[in-house]
Amino acid sequence: MNREMMKSLNLKYTKKREVILKILEQSNTPMTAEDIFTLTSKELHMSFSTVYRSLSALTEKNVIMKELRQDGKTYFQINSHNHKHHIICTVCGEVTPIDQCPLHELENKLTQQTGYQITGHNLEFCGICPKCSKQAHNK
Amino acid sequence: MNREMMKSLNLKYTKKREVILKILEQSNTPMTAEDIFTLTSKELHMSFSTVYRSLSALTEKNVIMKELRQDGKTYFQINSHNHKHHIICTVCGEVTPIDQCPLHELENKLTQQTGYQITGHNLEFCGICPKCSKQAHNK
């Protein structure tokens, strides 16, 4: 994301937004507002309102995507269009991405069955990661 | 849910819980704490703490299930084991149940791929219901 792209979205290119976007682009997993606040704060002064307002502006323009997970926190990630889902370990919280999204096929079927125009979905698996399974076994 | 079943779960059988469970059993769609508070309040005096604490006790014993949706509210439903997912209209908020759950197959595949013991999932579709599509078209 650079100055021109921001301009074309009618968003001003500020140092804060630059750093927020850099953090998101470098992350390989969705992040909470708090994560982003903590990381950006290492580079410059940041306030929670700026984080939330920037994330919200970028979400509206579809630059980033947000999802509310079962832990009650909202996670943000760059909108790469080949979106991913995740499995979250209920023991240690480890997050593992799932390569394929298995739902597009199903969405077509559902459109036929229900008449809904489907515009999105949220999918979240939870379970116990191999490491934690092993530890439980050893106890 | 009756006195004996509650007893076997080490939960006391109170009038309040009886009414909360009745409401949930009669509902064909997941409900928020507020929904339950409003409905139960028509039959007896109820407080939000009692609603939340009862729902939380029943969730722990797997009598009911909860899910946090993208609207930021937690929805509760009787745990019928043949669980359902829903499509939610982004315009009018209408909720339509989806008959089959398409994920059990996928879960087996994922267990092989990732080594996770998968214990649950959350799936939420959103879209525009036929009624709202039609109205938008007519404008």
Added chain:
DNA sequence: GTATCTGCAAAAGATTTGCAGCAAG
């Protein structure tokens, strides 16, 4: 210059908790 962004502190909305009194078993 002016529209937009930022910071602070205060507000909001959903849920949880401490504590004292009450009811079920």
Added chain:
DNA sequence: CTTGCTGCAAATCTTTTGCAGATAC
């Protein structure tokens, strides 16, 4: 009579907002 349930009000947690000052363009 003892353990667990209830009500109230206050606290919590994440996110949003009002307003005054600062910055991008």
